[in-house]
Amino acid sequence: MDNNQLTELLKDYRSYKFAVQNLIEVEANRWSSIYDERAYGNLDGWDKSRYSRIVNLIDGAVNEVLSDDQRMVIMRKYLDRNTMDLVEISKAVHIHRTTVGRWHTEAIRRLSVALAPLSYKDREISNIDFMFNQPA
Template identity: 60%
Template sequence: MDNNQVTELLKKYRSYQYAVKNCGPVEDNIRLPKIYSERMVGDKNIWDRARYNRIVTLITGAVNEVLSDDQQIVIKRKYLDRNPMALYEIANALHKDKSTVSRWHAEALEQLAIALQPLSEEEMEIHNLDFMFQQPA
């Protein structure tokens, strides 16, 4: 996995997290809303919630356990926070030089690329569901 793939994964993190939180468990006695039952793959007991959960777990674990405190702050503020910040904004907020924050960012991406290597491109794909909300012709 390269740094560009890590960046894209981090940008989509909140979407993955939202999907995991709002799916609910897939059990025989629970009827899922149409939006989620349509997302089931193959066998009706295998839903891609497991895939999203794996992504969220791997990203959260990698950020919290692999990165230094400074690197965590940069990654969380740039990608994972609700209102992401640019590197120069993070530098200003931390009262650090922009080059220092930029170095922390680059180092963090390199470390995350190693830690997130088990994720394949297929697992990272979120499919657009707009077609499910279109009115029939």
């Protein structure tokens, strides 16, 4: 996986996680929602297992492969709710910008190796906008 693919995957992490959490709630509570149609095969396929795999692989790679400093940079830059750029991170942790940049570069390199097994098809988020644009 190249660095651009990895950064896009990290940027989409919260979307995958949101989908997984809602798919689990639907399954547990038998709620009726747009996700029900996916679960019963009315769309291209159910995304729960694919999204869960992505979330689990990212969580595992970030927690197991990276050093604490690298993990902090990746969390703040991509995975936290209010993301920061590298300059903001360096100011927040009182570490020089070049050091934070090195941590980021090495973290991206390590994650690209760890997440290489994810194919493009695994990473694709299906667009369901058409479900909300029903003709009147």
